[in-house]
Amino acid sequence: MNVLVAMSGGVDSSVAAALLLEAGHDVTGVTMRLWGGESDSGCCSVSDVDDARRVAQQLGVDHFVFNFADEFIAGVVEPYVAAHEAGLTPNPCVACNHVIKFDRLFRRAEALGFDAVATGHHARVVAEGGRWRLRRAADGAKDQSYVLHMLDQATLARTLLPVGELTKAEVRDRAAALGLRTAAKPDSQEVCFIRKGGRQGFLADRLAFTPGRVVDRAGEHLGDVPAVELVTIGQRRGLGLEGGTAPRYAMSVDIASATVVVGGPEDLLVESIAMGDLTWVDGPVRGDVLAQCSAHGVPRAAIFGDGTLQFAVPSRRVAPGQTVALYRGDDVLGGGIAV
Amino acid sequence: MTAYLDHAATSPLRPEALEAMLPWLAGRHGNSTGVHGPARRARQAVEEARDEVAALLGCSAREVVFTSGGTEADNLAVAGRTGSLVCSAIEHHAVLDPVVAAGGWTIPVSSEGAVEVDAIPPGADFVSVMAVNNETGVCQPLAAVRAAAPDAVFHTDAVQAAPWVDVAEVAACADLVSVSAHKFGGPQGVGALIVREGVPVTALLRGGGQERERRSGTHNVAGIVGFATALRLAADRATANERLALLRDRLVDGLVASVPGTRETGDRARKVPGICSLVFDGIEGEALLVLLDREGIAASAASSCASGAVDPSHVLMAMGVDRALAFGSLRLSLGWDTTEAEVDQALAVVPAAVQQLRRHAA
Numbered sequence: 001m002n003v004l005v006a007m008s009g010g011v012d013s014s015v016a017a018a019l020l021l022e023a024g025h026d027v028t029g030v031t032m033r034l035w036g037g038e039s040d041s042g043c044c045s046v047s048d049v050d051d052a053r054r055v056a057q058q059l060g061v062d063h064f065v066f067n068f069a070d071e072f073i074a075g076v077v078e079p080y081v082a083a084h085e086a087g088l089t090p091n092p093c094v095a096c097n098h099v100i101k102f103d104r105l106f107r108r109a110e111a112l113g114f115d116a117v118a119t120g121h122h123a124r125v126v127a128e129g130g131r132w133r134l135r136r137a138a139d140g141a142k143d144q145s146y147v148l149h150m151l152d153q154a155t156l157a158r159t160l161l162p163v164g165e166l167t168k169a170e171v172r173d174r175a176a177a178l179g180l181r182t183a184a185k186p187d188s189q190e191v192c193f194i195r196k197g198g199r200q201g202f203l204a205d206r207l208a209f210t211p212g213r214v215v216d217r218a219g220e221h222l223g224d225v226p227a228v229e230l231v232t233i234g235q236r237r238g239l240g241l242e243g244g245t246a247p248r249y250a251m252s253v254d255i256a257s258a259t260v261v262v263g264g265p266e267d268l269l270v271e272s273i274a275m276g277d278l279t280w281v282d283g284p285v286r287g288d289v290l291a292q293c294s295a296h297g298v299p300r301a302a303i304f305g306d307g308t309l310q311f312a313v314p315s316r317r318v319a320p321g322q323t324v325a326l327y328r329g330d331d332v333l334g335g336g337i338a339v
Numbered sequence: 340m341t342a343y344l345d346h347a348a349t350s351p352l353r354p355e356a357l358e359a360m361l362p363w364l365a366g367r368h369g370n371s372t373g374v375h376g377p378a379r380r381a382r383q384a385v386e387e388a389r390d391e392v393a394a395l396l397g398c399s400a401r402e403v404v405f406t407s408g409g410t411e412a413d414n415l416a417v418a419g420r421t422g423s424l425v426c427s428a429i430e431h432h433a434v435l436d437p438v439v440a441a442g443g444w445t446i447p448v449s450s451e452g453a454v455e456v457d458a459i460p461p462g463a464d465f466v467s468v469m470a471v472n473n474e475t476g477v478c479q480p481l482a483a484v485r486a487a488a489p490d491a492v493f494h495t496d497a498v499q500a501a502p503w504v505d506v507a508e509v510a511a512c513a514d515l516v517s518v519s520a521h522k523f524g525g526p527q528g529v530g531a532l533i534v535r536e537g538v539p540v541t542a543l544l545r546g547g548g549q550e551r552e553r554r555s556g557t558h559n560v561a562g563i564v565g566f567a568t569a570l571r572l573a574a575d576r577a578t579a580n581e582r583l584a585l586l587r588d589r590l591v592d593g594l595v596a597s598v599p600g601t602r603e604t605g606d607r608a609r610k611v612p613g614i615c616s617l618v619f620d621g622i623e624g625e626a627l628l629v630l631l632d633r634e635g636i637a638a639s640a641a642s643s644c645a646s647g648a649v650d651p652s653h654v655l656m657a658m659g660v661d662r663a664l665a666f667g668s669l670r671l672s673l674g675w676d677t678t679e680a681e682v683d684q685a686l687a688v689v690p691a692a693v694q695q696l697r698r699h700a701a
Contacts, residue, residue: 064629067649111699112629 002026003160004109005118006101007056007063009048012163013120014055014182015171019162020118021059028114029056029063032105034072034096035193055180068104075099077193081206084229087255088321091147091295092191098150106155118160123148123332125156125164132156134281134332139167146292149325149335150279200230212258214239216248217267228258233319234268251317269314273338275307275324280334290327293318293338299327342681342688343637346522346613346674347473347499353524353572353675356565360526363561371558372547381560388567395570396518396533397507404532404540404550405563409433409498409519411543412532413467415554416494416515417441419541422464427454427479428657434467434496435653450659452477452605459487466491470500470509470516474641474654474670475605476614478504485512492538498522498530502573502674503580503611514538518570520562524675525569529562573675583673584612586682590671591615597690604655604668613673616641618660622696624668625649630692636685641668 003020007013007029020027031052049065056063076095083090101119109117122137123145132153137143151159163171175183194202203209209227216222223240225231231239235250239262248262278284290299291309293316301312304326318324318338325335343351363384369377371385386400393400406412413433417424424443426434429452435445443465446458452475454468466488468479476499485493494515497506502523510516515538519530534540534553546555588607595601600620619627624640628649631638641652651665671685 062632066625107699108623108626111626111696112633113695 001115002028002113003116003118004028004030004105004112004114005160006105006120007031007052008120008188009051009055009182009185010120010188011175011180011182011185012122012171013052014180015166015174015178016118016120016160016162017055017059017061018174018178018180020160021061023162027059027061029053029059029061030105031063031065032072032100033065033067034069034100035077051182051185055182058178058180066105066108068100071104072096072100072193075104080191081203083321084203085207085255086321087228087253089232089319090321091323092193093147093295094150094323096192097147102148102151102155102159106158110158116158116160118162120163121148121161122168123161123164125159125161131282135164136327136330136332137164139170142168145327145332146295146323146325146335149281149323149332151281151332152279153282156281200227203229210255210258212253212260214241214260214262217251217261217263222248222262225260228253228255228260231260233317268317270311270317271314272308272310273318273324275304275309275336276339278307278334278336281332285326285328285333288328289333290329292325292327293322340680340684341635341637342684344615344671344673344677344681344685345637345639346502346677347476347670347672348639349521349527350502350524350674351676352521352526352565353569355572356525356569359568360561360565363564367560369560371560372549381558384560385558385563388563391567392531392570395507395567395574396516396531397505397511398516398533398535401551402533402535404534404553405558405566406530406532406554407528407559408521408530409496409517411554412498412517412519412530413437413494413496415532415540415543416517417465417467418543419539420465420492423460423462424465424467425459425463426467427469429454429472429474429654430467430469431473431496431498434469434494438465438467445657448657451609452654452658453609454479454484456480456483456487459484461488463488463491465494467494467496469496469498470506471497471503471611472605472654473499474614474652474668475616475658476610476672477605478509478609478611481509482512500611501570503576503613505574505576515540520566520569523569523573526562526565529559529566531566579675580612583677586677586679587612587615587673590673590682590685591617593686594689597686598693601693604658604660613677615671615673617669617671618655618664619667619669619693620664621700622667622693623649624666626696627667627669627689627692630695631688634688634692636688638685639670639672641665641670 003025005017031049053063076092080090080092121144122142124135126133136145212225212228214223231250231253251263252261286305289304291302292299300315303310322338326333369381371382389400389403393403410433417437424438426438428445429448447455468484493513495510495513496517497510498519501518514535516533521527544555602618604616640649651662655665
């Protein structure tokens, strides 16, 4: 097949390209330039482009750079800022996969005549009974199927995730055996477009923070926060509360009234949550599911139906805006956003 | 076969230039500042090349400062300038960035790509306007610029002009003139800034005091020799220009006729012969370049950043082309060894590639 492999300059996508080549595919590498802002850290810095290009040269495959900066800003960065402004907790990596890698890049690849797009994600695409399944990676600790939950049949049919069958250690071994310069490169961390000053510094440049009151469930004023936009559900520290009491956590954030309500650990538990923006790997599913509510969260048994996720046992709140991926066993069913 | 249609990025080395360079790459090895025989011979080669370059560019040998290329020449021209600095909005970044960094600002251009001379502020201390734009090929009205700023230090980036026009004539009115050898069949990594007698420059590189203290650093002897040889060959341009203008016209007219929604950017009547600059509705130049590469056509979008990604062209946007369309640019540039077959190949491949991309954009 004629395969376009998205090469971030990291070890996983480097090995993905090498594996595709070994499998006999006609491989072309591409690095997306997504963010030229002051952070210039994550998947799109010039040094990462250089690493990707050098690996492509080493493998003897063509390599191009696609400038998707406009789409990244409009489809990932601006929604990220807007979500905080609305008191939500967004997952920009999910948005990037949805809007950039598995949409913008896919359309570009299709227009250029490629049969498939490959990435270095740790997850598995499996053909079964004429349908495509998206499955957790062989390396459970590195599994990234959560951020790919939006892939549908049409996309999966043209997606290759070559490192999904390998453990991270195996990936590094392969890279080292091939002498790839990225073999020992550390894993990327956090949100790629944020570096200096962290999330707070990044958002401070882009939105006006609202000072807020912290109250208990009875409405008693317990403290103050400088920015309600930065408070995440479940947060314990940084709420301006006096010590010496039982731990209290942010239970809800109301931007309009600039109020954070806190409660004890028991108040954090809910029986169900509502989900929106649902996508499905192979059509809508109801009934028993395992719900993963954060990138590395432990799956929770639940029943899904009519946009409601009913937990099997009272379960920790999920911050509105967070991605919830639904599984059955290791298979991804789909997912959505906690409302 | 690869049709190499990217001469404005870099033109293949002329065989005669290579021939002239070879002894200085293998065999002869003097440092031109030394005392001994090998050094004296290297110095002689540099000075003979300097004489030839000076004669061809219409200046005295003392006015030639050899540099590492066009970017260094441009930076040297701007370095240390104070007061009111202006440059055209369509300058190469090697001019634009240092001018803006020095607090200068830009002069607009018309929709046809020519600088608006009336917008040059009276009393500007430093004015930089390129002789020929690298993306559109449009010649700029240098004499009018000089007339509008008679007292300014006037720099012209003639990097894209040197392959096509007589720099001695066109840039006679400028105080500082940049050229680069690899645009006309010389080697990469060598160029020059002409500094007219009495015009001060602030050295960027200090050290051994070469180039009359204006540019220290061991001479790139082979490069300088290749530069002079290529410039001499390029100066015999009448026949080549005529041939390439015809080829370019056939290319532009053919593409505009066969691909709906295609527009030539810049006024062709004011263009140098070898540049075909187009924008296509509804496609991305970045994708087009990949398809063309796969079909054996080496071309450029209007501008590329260091990472290799394609940015919307600041030149086209300065000409009023909207941002989306500025992403859909293609520059095919011809040069001394371009053949009819290469142009035919482009005429055959480009329309199909554009159609393929449009089909998927719909």
